[in-house]
Amino acid sequence: YYLKSSDEMEALFSHVEEAIYNTVEIAERCRVEIPFHINQLPKFPVPANETNDMYLRRVCEEGLQKRYGTPKEVHIKRLNHELNVISSMGFSDYFLIVWDFMKYAHENHILTGPGRGSAAGSLVSYVLEITDIDPIEYDLLFERFLNPERVTLPDIDIDFPDIRRDEMIRYVKDKYGQLRVAQIVTFGTLAAKAAIRDIARVMGLPPRDIDIFSKLIPSKLGITLKDAYEESQSLREFIQGNLLHERVFEIAKRVEGLPRHTSIHAAGVIMSQEPLTGSVAIQEGHNDVYVTQYPADALEELGLLKMDFLGLRNLTLLENIIKFIVKKTGTQIDLRNLPLQDEKTFQLLGRGDTTGVFQLESGGMRNVLRGLKPNEFEDIVAVNSLYRPGPMEQIPTFIESKHGKRKIEYLHPDLKPILERTYGVIVYQEQIMQIASKLAGFSLGEADLLRRAVSKKNRDILDQERKHFVQGCLQNGYDETSAEKIYDLIVRFANYGFNRSHAVAYSMIGYQLAYLKANYTLEFMTALLSSAIGNEDKIVQYIRETKRKGFHVLPPSLQRSGYNFQIEGNAIRYSLLSIRNIGMATVTALLEEREKKVFEDLFEFCLRMPSKFVTERNLEAFVWSGCFDDFGVSRTNLWKSLKGALEYANLARDLGDAVPKSKYVQGEELSFIEQLNKEKEALGFYLSSYPTAQYVKLAKELEIPSLAQAMRHKKKVQRAIVYITSVRVIRTKKLQKMAFITFCDQNDEMEAVLFPETYIHFSDKLQEGAIVLVDGMIELRNHKLQWIVNGLYPLEEMDVYEEKKDASVYVKLSSQYEKKLLNQVTKILFDYSGFAKVLIYYEKEHKMVQLSRSLSIHPSEECLGALREIVGEENVVVKI
Numbered sequence: 001y002y003l004k005s006s007d008e009m010e011a012l013f014s015h016v017e018e019a020i021y022n023t024v025e026i027a028e029r030c031r032v033e034i035p036f037h038i039n040q041l042p043k044f045p046v047p048a049n050e051t052n053d054m055y056l057r058r059v060c061e062e063g064l065q066k067r068y069g070t071p072k073e074v075h076i077k078r079l080n081h082e083l084n085v086i087s088s089m090g091f092s093d094y095f096l097i098v099w100d101f102m103k104y105a106h107e108n109h110i111l112t113g114p115g116r117g118s119a120a121g122s123l124v125s126y127v128l129e130i131t132d133i134d135p136i137e138y139d140l141l142f143e144r145f146l147n148p149e150r151v152t153l154p155d156i157d158i159d160f161p162d163i164r165r166d167e168m169i170r171y172v173k174d175k176y177g178q179l180r181v182a183q184i185v186t187f188g189t190l191a192a193k194a195a196i197r198d199i200a201r202v203m204g205l206p207p208r209d210i211d212i213f214s215k216l217i218p219s220k221l222g223i224t225l226k227d228a229y230e231e232s233q234s235l236r237e238f239i240q241g242n243l244l245h246e247r248v249f250e251i252a253k254r255v256e257g258l259p260r261h262t263s264i265h266a267a268g269v270i271m272s273q274e275p276l277t278g279s280v281a282i283q284e285g286h287n288d289v290y291v292t293q294y295p296a297d298a299l300e301e302l303g304l305l306k307m308d309f310l311g312l313r314n315l316t317l318l319e320n321i322i323k324f325i326v327k328k329t330g331t332q333i334d335l336r337n338l339p340l341q342d343e344k345t346f347q348l349l350g351r352g353d354t355t356g357v358f359q360l361e362s363g364g365m366r367n368v369l370r371g372l373k374p375n376e377f378e379d380i381v382a383v384n385s386l387y388r389p390g391p392m393e394q395i396p397t398f399i400e401s402k403h404g405k406r407k408i409e410y411l412h413p414d415l416k417p418i419l420e421r422t423y424g425v426i427v428y429q430e431q432i433m434q435i436a437s438k439l440a441g442f443s444l445g446e447a448d449l450l451r452r453a454v455s456k457k458n459r460d461i462l463d464q465e466r467k468h469f470v471q472g473c474l475q476n477g478y479d480e481t482s483a484e485k486i487y488d489l490i491v492r493f494a495n496y497g498f499n500r501s502h503a504v505a506y507s508m509i510g511y512q513l514a515y516l517k518a519n520y521t522l523e524f525m526t527a528l529l530s531s532a533i534g535n536e537d538k539i540v541q542y543i544r545e546t547k548r549k550g551f552h553v554l555p556p557s558l559q560r561s562g563y564n565f566q567i568e569g570n571a572i573r574y575s576l577l578s579i580r581n582i583g584m585a586t587v588t589a590l591l592e593e594r595e596k597k598v599f600e601d602l603f604e605f606c607l608r609m610p611s612k613f614v615t616e617r618n619l620e621a622f623v624w625s626g627c628f629d630d631f632g633v634s635r636t637n638l639w640k641s642l643k644g645a646l647e648y649a650n651l652a653r654d655l656g657d658a659v660p661k662s663k664y665v666q667g668e669e670l671s672f673i674e675q676l677n678k679e680k681e682a683l684g685f686y687l688s689s690y691p692t693a694q695y696v697k698l699a700k701e702l703e704i705p706s707l708a709q710a711m712r713h714k715k716k717v718q719r720a721i722v723y724i725t726s727v728r729v730i731r732t733k734k735l736q737k738m739a740f741i742t743f744c745d746q747n748d749e750m751e752a753v754l755f756p757e758t759y760i761h762f763s764d765k766l767q768e769g770a771i772v773l774v775d776g777m778i779e780l781r782n783h784k785l786q787w788i789v790n791g792l793y794p795l796e797e798m799d800v801y802e803e804k805k806d807a808s809v810y811v812k813l814s815s816q817y818e819k820k821l822l823n824q825v826t827k828i829l830f831d832y833s834g835f836a837k838v839l840i841y842y843e844k845e846h847k848m849v850q851l852s853r854s855l856s857i858h859p860s861e862e863c864l865g866a867l868r869e870i871v872g873e874e875n876v877v878v879k880i
Contacts (some may be wrong), residue, residue: 039305041305042180042271053087059128060079060124064076067134078142079124079127082146085146089148091146095128098156101172102129103129104168111319111335112159112160112315113509114131114508116156116502117145117156117502119131119154119157120133121135121144122146133501138504141433141448143443143445143447143448144433149446150445150452160311161318161319162316164316165311169289170289180276181271181272182269182270183265183268183270184270185263185265185283185294186265186296187259187260190258190260192228194260195225195255196210196225199251203251212238213238225253226253265295266311268296268306268307270292270304271307280293317356318512318513323527324527324567333516340376340511342515345514346375350373356513356517356525357513358506359510363783363784368387368399372399382398382422384503384507384510391427391496391498394496398422408424411485414438419431426496427497428503430500432497433447433448434447435490436469436472436490439473439476440476450490454494462491466484469483470484522551522570525546525551529572530565533575540685544744552571553572554568555629555687555688556625557573558605558628559594559598559630560630561627563587589609602642602664603649607652623682624681625683626687633664635678638664644662690745690746692745692746699721705718706747707720707749714779714780717776719773719833721795722771723769724742724768726742727739727740727741728740737756738753738754738755740752740753741789743774753787755788761791762791770794771794772795773833775791775792775830775833791831793833807837809864809878810839810876811871813843828867830855832863833856834857837850864878
């Protein structure tokens with residue numbers, strides 16, 4: 001198919017010339033003009049005797065009284081200013097629409113965020129309870145949000161708990177009409193590898209060749225096929241000389257970047273005064289909410305109102321923590337009125353104990369917090385703003401200034417009131433605006449335009465704005481040299497400055513979570529674990545932290561567990577939904593059946609549950625996760641009884657009480673490790689115990705520290721008994737093999753590295769699931785602790801240890817000053833790690849010294865032979 005020319009069309013339809021003329025006539029009558037940049041804001045329904053401006057003012061004045069009781073002059077003046085700007089720009093309906101759905105959220109106990117973006121700088125937003133940040137208390141600027149000298153639609157983004165976002169979209173759809181509200185389409189485009197794969201498949205390349213073709217494209221974010229061809233010699237060799245490969249590559253380059261599939265914008269919702277079908281193509285979505293067929297940029301060009309309803313996981317987390325607190329203590333937490341000088345909260349932040357704390361939990365951020373030792377809310381706002389590429393380089397200066405290790409200097413004394421809270425560093429965009437207003441006499445609207453202009457780094461604009469700024473400073477009595485230096489300072493930080501309104505709002509969420517973690521730790525960890533359901537890696541991390549904080553995590557229980565993690569006494573009960581192979585439908589059926597009556601045993605469980613949920617795979621997951629421990633039967637015997645239980649349930653469903661109930665199979669128990677591995681299969685990790693648990697006694701006797709103890713001593717040779725969870729082998733630039741491994745003990749996890757010289761000797765010991773004695777040194781690298789491995793030694797079985805735990809190896813040396821000989825002996829002791837203690841007898845000094853238990857050895861023939869070769873046959877004796 002192709003679009004035929006007019007000549008071809010005339011030839012094809014020459015027998016109906018009238019149709020050709022009529023087609024042209026109809027085409028000439030078709031005229032479509034699409035108006036752009038004309039706002040199509042919905043009208044908010046207001047009382048008959050009021051305009052939208054009047055109604056907004058009345059609602060704001062009521063909110064002002066509610067927020068402040070008796071408002072001060074500064075509040076009244078600021079409110080009047082903002083309302084006048086909003087009215088003059090025609091945005092009163094916008095604010096009323098947002099106020100209305102936020103009112104619905106509050107009335108229906110849907111937690112909303114304290115604010116997001118520059119909207120937190122608006123007093124109107126604050127008194128309407130759209131935001132919870134007082135812009136006057138925190139020195140936030142309205143003009144950063146809505147600038148009468150730069151007319152654009154206001155942009156209020158709202159955070160809701162992620163599980164309740166759909167409820168809010170449903171509300172606006174029901175209020176304004178199904179055809180006036182829609183979610184927004186997004187287009188996924190063909191990236192380099194996807195373009196190759198799709199075209200190669202269409203062109204008939206074998207799957208193996210498609211895989212090779214795709215893998216030859218370097219795995220770099222945003223790489224194009226053109227760049228890949230220039231960068232990869234292997235790719236060029238694969239393409240050149242093969243006509244089919246060349247053809248695939250050429251076509252793939254042409255389709256690269258084109259839309260491949262549609263999805264729905266994560267936050268955007270469009271609202272319109274008229275039915276959307278009059279201005280935009282729409283299609284059916286889910287929950288009876290339509291989806292536009294135009295992306296966000298095109299919709300804004302059409303003047304349609306876009307609002308961002310963002311589903312924030314951390315608000316769901318806050319909601320759940322509060323519910324747990326109420327259930328356990330009866331205390332009702334008001335997030336709006338938390339004390340912002342809570343000592344326990346700042347101690348937690350100063351320790352970097354920020355797992356699960358919004359914006360503050362990365363490794364690098366933890367290190368910054370440990371150095372900063374924040375003691376006021378402003379510290380959190382600043383560090384959230386600075387911890388980004390670019391301004392990050394100012395963090396050491398900020399910390400040193402805070403702790404009085406660096407003198408704070410200002411280019412001019414009048415900068416002090418503006419920069420004092422950030423110790424002389426420009427951190428926020430609003431500070432640039434305040435400098436321009438204070439020194440150059442700019443209105444805040446003009447100052448916002450200056451901020452935007454200088455951030456673009458256009459030389460002509462920079463020079464033009466410099467003249468404007470310096471002239472303003474001169475008119476206000478400042479000297480030219482100071483004005484030039486201050487402008488240079490603004491230019492330097494214009495790209496780095498962060499939106500303070502946004503920083504304050506999001507730091508408030510971080511503080512709220514930190515406060516709850518510090519003061520309600522059990523409730524916090526329970527909610528945090530529930531938030532991670534479906535993410536095994538996160539659950540493992542959070543369970544480790546829970547245990548470190550002294551709380552037990554109980555296995556899932558058939559009689560007591562629910563969908564989520566729950567508080568049980570002073571412990572946390574595991575979630576049924578977090579058992580592998582157990583889905584929502586199975587858990588729902590189980591809980592509904594349990595409501596009627598508790599389950600008495602395995603056989604009754606199989607009989608009462610719907611048969612589609614009682615499969616051998618499901619039952620094995622329940623058994624080995626510990627869910628059936630309530631029956632008082634060992635997991636091994638429960639497992640061996642599954643087949644009989646299923647047969648009994650199938651018969652009893654047909655024949656009823658005529659079928660005698662089966663009995664549990666009794667048999668030999670699986671070993672400790674076998675049962676633990678089965679538990680790991682069911683949960684994804686070890687919960688009830690840990691493979692290294694059987695070596696706790698050994699570690700104590702050999703004075704081997706736990707990982708937590710070892711981590712306290714950097715730059716010191718240490719040993720630990722660990723379980724290897726992952727191994728990744730790479731090649732260096734010199735093509736030598738080295739390895740990165742992860743290992744853990746019962747409570748902690750650590751990353752480690754084996755450099756090439758170590759890898760050569762110990763590569764055969766690198767097995768996932770192996771329990772080893774690791775030897776090496778801990779160092780801080782890239783803000784994380786890392787174990788530099790010197791050696792890995794498999795542990796003997798415990799029964800062998802029991803036999804040899806009292807063994808002693810005596811080594812005789814002529815003198816304690818034979819350092820070279822002693823070093824050779826010590827090296828052998830490291831190479832043959834084990835359980836027998838080692839004693840050195842120094843003949844000249846008539847002295848016997850027992851070496852540290854960390855130097856205990858396995859007295860194998862090979863080990864003893866190596867020692868005798870150094871010190872002599874008669875100078876090594878073993879006593880068992």
